Amino acid sequence: xxxxxxxxxxxxxxxxIDRLKYDRLKGNEIVxxxxxxxxxxxxxxxxxSEASLYAPFLAALAIKQAGGSMEEAVFLMRAHRSTLPRSxxxxxxxxxxxxxxxRVSASFKDIPGGxxxxxxxxxxxxxxxxxxxxxxxxxxxxxxxxxxxxxxKIEASEVHYFPKVVDYLRAEGLFDTYPLDNTSPKDVTxxxxxxxxxxxxxxxxxTRGQTxxxxxxxxxxxxxxxxxxxxxxxxxxxxxxxxxxxPYEKNQDEEDNFYIGEIKVTEVESFVPVPVKKxxxxxELEFDIGYGISFGQNETKAIAMSILxxxxxxPHGEFPTHDEEFVLLHIDxxxxxxxxxxxxxxxxxxxxxxxxxxxxxxxxxxxxxx
Amino acid sequence: xQTKPHFAFFDEGSKKEIRRATLKAVAxxxxxxxxxxxxxxxxxxxxxxxxxxxxxxxGKKDVLKVIDQGADESVNAVSIKKLVRHTTGVAxxxxxxxxxxxxxxxxxxxxxxxxxxxxxxxxxxxxPLRKVDAREYMTKRMHAEDDYSGAWLILFEQIIKYxxxxxxxxxxxxxxxxYVMAPSPIPRFDNPKMHASDALILLGAGREKKIYAVPPYTxxxxxxxxxxxxxxxxxxxxxxxxxxAEDVFLDEIINQATGDRxxxxxxxxxxxxxxxxxxxKEVENSYA
Numbered sequence: 327x328x329x330x331x332x333x334x335x336x337x338x339x340x341x342x343i344d345r346l347k348y349d350r351l352k353g354n355e356i357v358x359x360x361x362x363x364x365x366x367x368x369x370x371x372x373x374x375s376e377a378s379l380y381a382p383f384l385a386a387l388a389i390k391q392a393g394g395s396m397e398e399a400v401f402l403m404r405a406h407r408s409t410l411p412r413s414x415x416x417x418x419x420x421x422x423x424x425x426x427x428x429r430v431s432a433s434f435k436d437i438p439g440g441x442x443x444x445x446x447x448x449x450x451x452x453x454x455x456x457x458x459x460x461x462x463x464x465x466x467x468x469x470x471x472x473x474x475x476x477x478x479k480i481e482a483s484e485v486h487y488f489p490k491v492v493d494y495l496r497a498e499g500l501f502d503t504y505p506l507d508n509t510s511p512k513d514v515t516x517x518x519x520x521x522x523x524x525x526x527x528x529x530x531x532x533t534r535g536q537t538x539x540x541x542x543x544x545x546x547x548x549x550x551x552x553x554x555x556x557x558x559x560x561x562x563x564x565x566x567x568x569x570x571x572x573p574y575e576k577n578q579d580e581e582d583n584f585y586i587g588e589i590k591v592t593e594v595e596s597f598v599p600v601p602v603k604k605x606x607x608x609x610e611l612e613f614d615i616g617y618g619i620s621f622g623q624n625e626t627k628a629i630a631m632s633i634l635x636x637x638x639x640x641p642h643g644e645f646p647t648h649d650e651e652f653v654l655l656h657i658d659x660x661x662x663x664x665x666x667x668x669x670x671x672x673x674x675x676x677x678x679x680x681x682x683x684x685x686x687x688x689x690x691x692x693x694x695x696x
Numbered sequence: 697x698q699t700k701p702h703f704a705f706f707d708e709g710s711k712k713e714i715r716r717a718t719l720k721a722v723a724x725x726x727x728x729x730x731x732x733x734x735x736x737x738x739x740x741x742x743x744x745x746x747x748x749x750x751x752x753x754x755g756k757k758d759v760l761k762v763i764d765q766g767a768d769e770s771v772n773a774v775s776i777k778k779l780v781r782h783t784t785g786v787a788x789x790x791x792x793x794x795x796x797x798x799x800x801x802x803x804x805x806x807x808x809x810x811x812x813x814x815x816x817x818x819x820x821x822x823x824p825l826r827k828v829d830a831r832e833y834m835t836k837r838m839h840a841e842d843d844y845s846g847a848w849l850i851l852f853e854q855i856i857k858y859x860x861x862x863x864x865x866x867x868x869x870x871x872x873x874x875y876v877m878a879p880s881p882i883p884r885f886d887n888p889k890m891h892a893s894d895a896l897i898l899l900g901a902g903r904e905k906k907i908y909a910v911p912p913y914t915x916x917x918x919x920x921x922x923x924x925x926x927x928x929x930x931x932x933x934x935x936x937x938x939x940x941a942e943d944v945f946l947d948e949i950i951n952q953a954t955g956d957r958x959x960x961x962x963x964x965x966x967x968x969x970x971x972x973x974x975x976x977k978e979v980e981n982s983y984a
Contacts, residue, residue, distance in 0.1 A: 335769040339778075404735035411707040516713070518730040518905035521833035651831050661903050664740025668820070671742065671772055675765045675802045675962060678948060679883040680864030682929040687858045 350393055362386040371590070371622020372396065376659050377403030378515075378534035380589045380621050397663045400536075404660050412516070414570045417583055418508070421566060421593050421619075426488045428623075429562040433597060437560075439488040444563060446625075491560040492595055492615065501613050523650055528638050532631045533620055535657035543657065544630025547637050547647035554636045556596030556616055563592045563623050592625050594618035596632040600640065614639070704751040705783040710734055714752035714907070718898060721909035726871025727839070728822050733905035743776055744902030746799045746818035750780060753797060753814065759787045761795035766803045766945070766962035773801070790965045802865065804886040806944050806966040809895035811912055817880040819901040822908065824868040824878040844876045847919060855924055867926070870917045871910060879916075885928045885945045890916040936961045939970035 363370060363386045373385040377400045385403060392398035428444025431437045443449075495501050511526030512519075519527045532540060547554055569583040596616035601609045616636030618628035634653055642648035656662060704711065710732075717731035736744040743764075754760065762777045764770035768790040776799065777788050789795050792807040799816040809815055825835040828846030838846065847868055854862045861867075865881035869890065879887055880899055890897060890910055897910040910916055920926035935942045937958045944966065946959040961967035 335767075335771045335774040339771055339774050401735070401739070405737040408710065408734035408736065409702060409705060409707060411709055514732075515734075516732050518732055520730060521831070521836075649831075651833065655832075660735050661740045664742065664744075665820070665903055666741075667739055668741030671801075672765050672770060674947060675883055675945070676865040676881045678945075678962075679881075679885075679929055681948075683860075683862045683864050686860060686927075686930075687862060690859065 357390055359383065359386045359390060362389055368623060369394075369396075371624055372537055372627075373399045373403060375621040375624050375627065376400040376534060376536055377407065378530075378621070379403050379407045397536075397659055400659045401663070407515075412513075414573065415510075415513075416586075417569045417571060417580075419566050419568065421562070421591075422487055422490060424487070424562060424564040424566045424591075424593070425485075425588075426562055426564040428564070429488055429560065430558075431491050431560045432558040433491065433560075437491050438494065439486075442488075445623075488562070490595070492597075495559075495597075495613065501615070519654065521651060523654065525635075525639070528650065528654060529617065529619070529631075529635065531654045531657070532618070532634055535627075535631070536659035536662065537624065537627045539657040539659070539662065540627050540634065541630045543647055543653055544633040547633055547645065552633075552637050552645045552647040553640070553642055554598050554616065554633050556598045556633055556636065558629065558632075559595040559597045559615070561592065561594050561625055561629065563590070563625070565590050590622050592618075592620045592623055592628040594625075594628040594632040596629070596636065598636045701783045703784060704754055705737070705779070706734065706748075706751055711752045714748055717907045718749065718752065718909065721898070721907045722896070722911050724875075725911055725914050726869075726875030726877040726908060728877075728901075728906040728908045730905055731907050733902050736902065737779060738775060740903040741820060742772060743799070743801055743818040745900030745904075745907070746801070746816045746902075747776060747779070747900075748902060749816045749898050749900040749907065750797055750799045751783070753816075754780065754784055754786060756784070756786065758797055759789050759795050760797050760799070761789050761792060761965075762799045763803060763805070763963075763965075764801045766947070767964045769964065791969070792965060802881050802883075803945070803963065804882055804889045806941075806961070806963040807969075808889075809893060811894040813895040815893075815895050815897045817882070817897065817899045819878065819880040819899045819904070819906070821866070821881075822878055822899065822901040822904050822906040824866075824876050839875060842874070847876050851919060851921070851924075855921070861920070861924060861926075868919045870915075870919060872914050872916075876919070877908060877910075883929055883945055884918070884926070887916070887918045887926070888928070892916075931959070934959045936967060939967045939974070941967065941970060 363382055366389065369389060370382050370385045373388060373396065374380050374382065376396070377385070384406065385399070388399040388402040391402060426442060428446060429439075429442045431441065492501060496503055511530070512524060514527050514530045519531065546552065565588040567588045568586050570586055571583055572578055594617070596618070597613045598616050599611050600614045602612045604610055614636060616632035618630070618632030618635060620628040620631065634647065637645070637648045638650050638653060640648065641650070646652040714731060717729045721727065721729045733745070734748060736747055738744060738747065750760065760777065760780055761768065762773040764773035767773065780786065781788060792798065792805045792809070796812060797814050797816060798805065798809070799818070801818045804815065823832070823835050825838055825846055827850060828838070829835050838844070851861050851863070854860070863884065865883050866878050867884045867887055868876050869879050869887060871877045879890060892913050892915065893910065894912055896912055899908050901907075918926040929945070931943070931946045934946055936944065936946060938960055941961050945962045947962045949958050949960055950956070951958050
């Protein structure tokens with residue numbers, strides 16, 4: 327009788343897993359990995375970003391297996407990541423060399439190179455499009471070929487790199503220039519973060535943070551629980567090439583690096599005015615940069631990250647958003663969802679222990695004698 | 697597209713890193729060694745710290761026992777065993793004496809452990825000073841400076857308010873007279889089993905990314921005052937309604953039919969063992 331609760335765990339688990347499978351299959355439909363890759367690009371991007379594993383195919387598989395649950399898909403990817411040996415570190419990515427798809431600045435109307443809207447939901451009206459209910463491949467093909475024809479009419483200009491907006495302001499002396507810091511970043515997945523953290527550690531934790539959590543904390547800071555109100559210098563989305571060095575050969579030329587592919591990233595530079603003490607004792611306002619970067623197209627998260635980066639650069643006792651332990655230790659999807667969900671595990675031993683304590687107190691501290 | 701898991705899930709580099717942290721933990725009893733802590737195929741907070749220790753230690757000849765809140769058949773224990781079995785093929789057992797690695801959530805088995813066994817405890821909150829200060833930076837400093845006034849103060853305040861210490865599970869312990877350690881949320885009943893244990897006790901906190909240890913024969917004292925001694929949960933006058941055991945940690949169960957409170961061994965394999973033995977004896981006696 328009493329043993330029912332703890333016996334039969336094996337069968338119960340198997341039955342539960344079968345039931346889960348049944349729920350996935352009972353609708354008699356299959357979503358192909360390719361369908362997910364082709365039509366749910368943003369979901370794939372978000373999963374890769376939170377999983378900190380750039381692998382669109384695996385992300386799509388994870389989404390399929392997880393039945394579309396974000397936290398579950400990220401979890402699958404992270405667990406898979408643990409099984410992969412990490413043999414190389416890439417060379418520094420030069421984001422100026424991005425093949426830009428989209429790039430906007432909120433700071434200037436006219437930025438050198440121009441604003442480039444690219445693909446964005448920003449200007450769509452969020453009305454449910456009921457025509458999608460009856461969408462057909464034929465119609466889509468027709469639309470695509472028309473679109474292609476329209477594009478052909480536009481004369482292609484030369485492919486060029488877009489310069490960074492901040493470079494112009496630097497030239498004007500509005501931003502401090504810093505010498506290049508080529509210290510190797512600490513890999514937070516190989517060595518757990520210790521406080522106080524370095525910026526490389528903070529940026530890593532922020533970029534793999536749960537989209538909702540990073541957004542919420544960035545928003546809190548912006549709204550009043552923080553001291554950072556940025557202007558977006560630049561948001562850019564596009565592909566950057568990744569190179570690795572030969573692992574054994576020394577003194578090689580950069581030209582000899584291996585190109586291993588490209589990844590899509592969203593990069594944000596936020597401009598934040600900060601008071602700076604000058605040598606003459608006067609305070610002046612200068613701009614500082616909050617930096618955000620994320621795998622794929624994840625603009626809200628990358629912007630929120632840039633706010634939190636700047637918050638953590640200037641610790642402030644009053645605001646939790648400026649406290650690195652508060653921010654960095656609570657935004658990870660796998661950690662947060664895991665610990666919250668562990669409350670579903672039985673706790674009867676710990677509860678019995680507390681119960682004993684409380685009963686003793688009720689008896690006036692006397693040792694239980696019944 | 698099929699891929700086979702690596703032996704014990706991790707790549708060898710990850711295992712080495714965990715073992716290095718474990719060795720350091722054994723060398724500094726009670727000190728929380730940070731480690732990178734991989735994401736596991738089970739959720740954070742569901743025993744990933746213990747699981748990482750187990751997987752880094754386990755070899756093909758090992759025999760594994762996993763318990764959750766005292767029970768071998770509890771769903772999460774079953775799930776962990778299934779994963780280790782799937783990635784290693786090692787033998788599993790319910791018998792405490794047969795296992796050489798015992799992974800446990802919140803209990804130390806009733807049967808005394810031996811020096812050829814390792815107990816791996818799953819830890820949700822490794823920091824005994826977390827209630828003193830929320831910031832890791834500060835608590836780390838307190839450990840370094842041997843400043844445990846906060847830990848004592850918490851107990852003192854309980855006595856002032858309630859005339860006794862009101863800790864439930866995870867009553868803090870002094871290890872080797874130096875570090876104050878969270879013994880994982882084992883009931884106070886199990887705290888004394890840590891003292892001078894024959895078996896190596898390893899504690900793993902996956903989400904909090906810490907490994908710590910109580911090496912065999914180490915002094916472990918539960919924090920207490922001279923006039924307010926440490927007390928275990930009291931089961932005086934109660935016994936297991938199945939095997940009759942006394943002086944074991946008991947689960948309190950409401951008999952749904954009668955509404956009575958009855959008690960049963962929390963350590964299920966210990967209980968079953970006792971039942972089997974008494975049955976054997978009965979059989980022997982009836983033949984004799």
